[in-house]
Amino acid sequence: MTTRDTSPTDPAVQAELARLRDSIDNIDAAVVHMLAERFKCTQQVGHLKAAHQLPPADPAREAHQIARLRALAENAKLDPAFAEKLLNFIISEVIRHHEQIAGAAEH
Numbered sequence: 001m002t003t004r005d006t007s008p009t010d011p012a013v014q015a016e017l018a019r020l021r022d023s024i025d026n027i028d029a030a031v032v033h034m035l036a037e038r039f040k041c042t043q044q045v046g047h048l049k050a051a052h053q054l055p056p057a058d059p060a061r062e063a064h065q066i067a068r069l070r071a072l073a074e075n076a077k078l079d080p081a082f083a084e085k086l087l088n089f090i091i092s093e094v095i096r097h098h099e100q101i102a103g104a105a106e107h
C-alpha cells in the first residue's frame, strides 16, 4: 500500500482522523469569526480615515504589527515568516477596503 492509496483504512485510524478533522473544523470556524470581527473594526477605521482625510495605509503601524506578530509566532512555535505573510495578506485586503471607502466618500 502506498500513502496515496484510498482503500479503507484501519477503523482506529479513521476515528483518529475524524477526531482531528473535527478540531480543524472548529479552529477554522474560530478563524473565520475572528477575521469577521477584525474586518468589522477595520471597516470603522476606514470610515474614520476617509472622514478625516487620513491615508489608507500606515506603514509605520504595519512595521510595528509585523514585529509584534513575528515575536508572538516564535513564542507559539509558528513560522514567523508565515505569520508575516498572513498579516500582509490581510492588511492588503484592508487597504483595498479603505481605498474603496475613501473613493466612495469623494463622490
Ligand SMILES: O=C(O)C(=O)C[C@]1(C(=O)O)C=C[C@@H](O)C=C1
Residues within 6 Å of the ligand: 042, 045, 046, 056, 057, 058, 059, 061, 062, 065, 090, 091, 094, 095, 098
Ligand atoms: O491601523 C490602521 O491604521 C489600519 O488601517 C488598520 C491596518 C490593519 O489592518 O491592521 C490596515 C492598514 C494600515 O496600513 C495599518 C493597519
